[in-house]
Amino acid sequence: MHLSSICSFLPAFINCFFFNVFCLESDFSLKGDYLLGGLFALHEVQHATPLSSPEAIQCLRYTFSKSGYQMLQVMRFAIEEINNSTTLLPNVSLGYEIFDHCTDSKNFHSVFSFISNNGLIKSKEKLNNYQPKVIALTGPYGSTSTIAIAPLITMDVIPLVNYGASSYALSNKRMYPSFIRTIIHLTLINCNSTFSHSIKVPFSNCSVECKEGFSREPNGYHSCCFLCKKCPHNSYVNYSCEYFKQSMTKQVFYQSVLKFTINNSRLPWHNNGPVPFSNCSVECKEGFSREPNGYHSCCFLCKKCPHNSYVNYSWDPYTCSPCAESEWSDEGSTTCKNRSVVYLEVTEILSIIVMASATCLIILLIAIFCLFAHNYNTPVVKSAGGSMCFLMLACLIMSTISVFFFFGKPSSVFCILRNVAFAFFFTIFLSCMAVRSFQIVCVFKIAAKFPNIHSIWVKHNGQWLFVGFFSVIHLISCILWMTVSTPKPSRDSSTFKDLTILSCEMGNTATVSVVVFIVWFLGFLCLLFSYMGRDLPKNYNEAKSITFSLILYNMSWIVYFTTFLILKSKYIQLVNAMTQLSSIYGILFSYFIPKSYIIIFQPQKNTAAYFQTSIQNYTQTISRT
Missing domain, CATH: 2.10.50 (Tumor Necrosis Factor Receptor, subunit A; domain 2)
Structure with a gap:
């Protein structure tokens, strides 16, 4: 026992026992995680006074009971010991509420307080949903007092642990299902003159054990308090002490060591079945x-x-x-x-193949750029767009470089460069392609019918205004894309139970939709102007090449989006990179490679006379129709 608990208990016990000091209010309650209830007779009503009207009893008017106060202090001491222990109920504190149970018939307010929940008692509440104020209750002493309150306590299956009720009626578990008692009925001490020594039981009693050959003569109220008297010759003594038979409040504390052994094989169960499961x-x-x-x-x-x-x-x-x-x-x-973290690594075979293909594409674009720069003043380069074709080739080179950012562990910079960079530069290329197609149609078909419009277009560099307008519009949409919801790394842990796939989020759906719409609108203009110039001179007729490249571009992205909806793995990023490459390869081989072939292998077609002959033949054909 802790010294602090003993020091706080002994003064209260001594004051009550010797000086008849009454309890303080703080002795009756203590807050805790779980509350225990106590009913002790701190006052005893010797003669009940008949009442003419109902009124609450005031226990302070009656005789103070030292034994009841002892039991109160025992309960407080036990709870303090448990709360101060590091092994008994660690991290849990017990509290208590104690009432003065001075009468059997007029103390029901204390019982109602115990079984209430937040001050209310719901009679029809289900037991599995109802939680009373206290989790267990001890007291009161005596069978009559216990039988008076037991039905109210046990109907809510609150454990009622009693130390002084010996009535056999309380053993009825149907009526009192949660009643438990701690009475040890009888302890016998037998001695006979034939024994050479007396038998001693380790408990504290009122008197010292009698020597051999002495009988006990009662001395006082307690059965264990006696005087020792010598037995007559040729006789023996058989004396017993009935422990816990009388009021617990009138007995002295004891210590008893008892061991019980139950032979389960001797216990008959229902239908000779196994031992019932207790949980x-x-x-x-x-x-x-x-x-x-x-x-x-x-x-x-x-x-x-x-x-x-x-x-x-x-x-x-x-x-x-x-x-x-x-x-x-x-x-x-x-x-x-x-989880295993997976992403499209640089060292994978497929990644190496795609990056090698992108490298070859960049080399081809740079070579064509140099070829066109070397032959800048030739008719083929001028028909391809002149100075604008260099902007087109530069945009294709930058779009191809963005493919390399699909490989390796995704980061915020990689996510921006792989998606936003490609969308921006490829849109500028499509705007150049659209205005180039429109300009050829304008020269051959619109200039003759609307010369003023054509002159204004040429005078104010309409082709560069068109490219600049769509470039600015698309730049604003890309800035909004990055501002509203920046493409950033994402972790997909839902597709595969044991994998986390690292990829990039596309960002806000609305801003992405604006970017995609501009790209597809420019692609539509390219197809429209190419179709309008399908009957132009052969050297200027790019309808087939542009149509083929744009059909390949659209088909590639349709395949990608379909795969994106079906396939959920790290290789969807590989498909995205291949889609971008296929779009650029289609334009390269349908538009730039044929012109480069003429420059290198058919120089006779790269002359002003050859182009002039083609224009004259077209004019004659138009005039005939």
């Missing part, structure tokens, strides 16, 4: 959490933990705790496993 519910299997079912903690349902959760029986057996984002688990798990 409300069978223990859950591994990976199942306990779902409370009723008021008692031993009554529960077993619930299997779902994917990506686990139950830790040593920590919280009632909850399926979720795994961390970097972990996973199967159904019915007790631990979580680490």
